[in-house]
Amino acid sequence: MTTLEFSHVSKKYKVRGSGDLLALDDVSFTLTSGRTIALVGQSGSGKSTIAKILTQLERATSGEILLDGAPIPRRGRALRRYRQQIRMVFQDPFASLNPYHTIRHHLERPLRLDHVVPNDEVDAEVHRLLERVHLDGGVVDRRPHELSGGQRQRVAIARALASRPSLLIADEPVSMLDVSIRLGVLNLLAELQREANLGVLYITHDLATARHFSDEIMVLHHGKVVEHGPADDVILDPQHPYTRALRDASPNPEVHFSGTGPASSRS
Amino acid sequence: MFRNAKSLTGLIILGVFTLVAIFGDLLAPYGPLEKDFTALKQPPSAQHLLGTTHMGEDVLSQAVIIGVTAGYIAGWRSESLSALTNVFLVLPGLPLMIIVASQQENPSLLLVSTVLAITGWAWGARVLRAQTLSLRNRDFIQAARANGEPIHRIIAVEMLPNLTAIIASSFVGTVTAAVLGLTTLAFIGVIPITNLNWGTILFWAQQNGAFPDYWWWYVPAGLCIALLGMALSLINFGIDEYVNPRLRSAGERARAMRKKGYKVSSGITTVADRPDLLEDSVTPPPPDSPHVDVPGAPVHGDDIGAVTEADQATGGPDVIPAGRPERSA
Structure with a gap:
């Protein structure tokens, strides 16, 4: 059981010439194994900043992030151990895999970096990972550009799982994919979550899938959490005007039965 | 790479030059007129080619290390590396060479190469830095960082292969520039004229008023310079297609579709x-x-x-x- 506490975190970006940009303003939430929090908001609302801070690609300006009670280590082996616990699936599967390297390389690196399995079992583990994301073992020696978007995102998911993390950040994992395969990838994520009892931070701007796949929904607006609660409550009975606007903006049959919004006038 | 028509042509031209350079002594003693200018023209090209290639490699490694490092490491360290690059970038190469070379009675090829190297690396480093900067924020580099890859592995394993095309092109560009630079020096007469190469041929041709009547005196040398440059460029295109997996399969795909x-x-x-x-x-x-x-x-x-x-x-x-x-x- 792993608990991640994200408490009162703010992030300021220095912008040359025009003062500071407050990307995150006092954001708090708690993510535990087996649960999914959906992080909803429009572009620029700070969703990806949270992902970057959690993966330590950026550092928070203030606030505290505790993984099982311990703050994020600054560097070295301890930081690597932290990163081994929390992995991320990037939004764009076309950009998140190195075009120069084979699928094997992408999956082997985290296995070797974190010494997940003994060296002579790495190859078997690579194939096991591919199997878990329902990819044919034949893709190992291919390069990313030879795969379709859905296949690439599966590889990216397999890579994120390679180090056997307890928490997974999925940063709009299907927004770059074709509509017809989105559900397949989301179902895969849900299935993997159940298997490994992962805690998932599902970043999206898609309220319907947020509701379907998450326990909680957190709505972010200009770096502030404007609404946070159980998924159904947030969707069916939004309190904040921004959430309402967001919900009404999506031409979504799922929201239809709440009886309000433009969706009802569609038929 | 060898199936690619462009790079194949380039390699063949380069190969012919190398062969002629190596076996120049065998080729030389033919007809009387023939003899004169083959003997003058070809043996130097061996020395020439090898010398400049050698130097070009030096340039290359400097440029790669500085460029990629400056591109990846952010902050003041990068800024200072970049400032250093800028200083060298504005050093006028050819005049400096003329000055250095004219200071010495008999400047060695090594000295000339060194000057070329000192003034030649900055451009490549600069281009590489720009490219690396853009690469640095790409998702796959971020992903490698998030996986905890150490910096040296990110630079050497994740980034460098993606820069191969640029490195190759700047290598070829530098070699071409060096060949031209050396030829220019010889033509101006700064490096000793006993040091035979295409530049000295042009020098003598000009000195003796060969232009425009005695075309066989200067046209072959000029053509050789042009051909060598073309060969290097063609090889560069080939390398580009070869190292870029996307371009490579795009080419294959296009062929298959045709x-x-x-x-x-x-x-x-x-x-x-x-x-x-x-x-x-x-x-x-x-x-x-x-x-x-x-x-x-x-x-x-x-x-x-x-x-x-x-x-x-x-x-x-x-x-x-x-x-x-x-x-x-």
Whole structure:
């Protein structure tokens, strides 16, 4: 059981010439194994900043992030151990895999970096990972550009799982994919979550899938959490005007039965 | 690389030069007139070619290390490396060489090479830095960082291969510049004229008023310089296609499509009526089947080759309304 506490975190970006940009303003939430929090908001609302801070690609300006009670280590082996616990699936599967390297390389690196399995079992583990994301073992020696978007995102998911993390950040994992395969990838994520009892931070701007796949929904607006609660409550009975606007903006049959919004006038 | 017509041509030209250079002594003693100018022309090219290539490699390693490091490491360290690059960038290479060379009675090739190296690396480093900067924020580098890859591995394993094309081109560019620089020096007469090369041929030709009547005196040397430059450029194109996996398969794909009678440049998405060409999200296509895009199959705006124009026609991947939720039940 792993608990991640994200408490009162703010992030300021220095912008040359025009003062500071407050990307995150006092954001708090708690993510535990087996649960999914959906992080909803429009572009620029700070969703990806949270992902970057959690993966330590950026550092928070203030606030505290505790993984099982311990703050994020600054560097070295301890930081690597932290990163081994929390992995991320990037939004764009076309950009998140190195075009120069084979699928094997992408999956082997985290296995070797974190010494997940003994060296002579790495190859078997690579194939096991591919199997878990329902990819044919034949893709190992291919390069990313030879795969379709859905296949690439599966590889990216397999890579994120390679180090056997307890928490997974999925940063709009299907927004770059074709509509017809989105559900397949989301179902895969849900299935993997159940298997490994992962805690998932599902970043999206898609309220319907947020509701379907998450326990909680957190709505972010200009770096502030404007609404946070159980998924159904947030969707069916939004309190904040921004959430309402967001919900009404999506031409979504799922929201239809709440009886309000433009969706009802569609038929 | 050897199947590529461009690089093959370049390699053949370069190979001929090298062979002539190596076996110049054997080729030389033929006819009386022939003898004069083959003997003058060819043996120097060996020394010439080897000397400059040697120097070019030096330049290359400096440029690569400084450029990539400056690009990846942010902050003041990068800024100072970049400032250093800028200083060297504005050093005028040729005049400096003339000055240095004219200071010495008999400047060695090594000295000239050194000056060329000192003034020549900055441009490559600069270009590399820019490219690395853009690479640095790409998702796959971020992903490697998030996985905890150490910096040296990110630079050497994740970034460098993606820069190979640029490194190769700057290598070839520098070698060409060095050949031209050396030739220019010889032509001006700064380096000793006993040191035979194409530049000295031109020098003597000019000194003796060969222009324009005695064309066989200066045309071969000039042509050789031009040919060598062309050969190096062609090799560069070949390297570019070879090291860039995307360009490579785009070329193969285009060839495969031409074979099947599809016109790559038609700008219309080919609608496949063969189910084996349809993309399957789970099983990979058989290795030989060409990648033909069908409407609805994921396309990528960066992809070069068969799908590019179709992408533009349909608006590329953006055509999928990103925010639309799907029926999730």
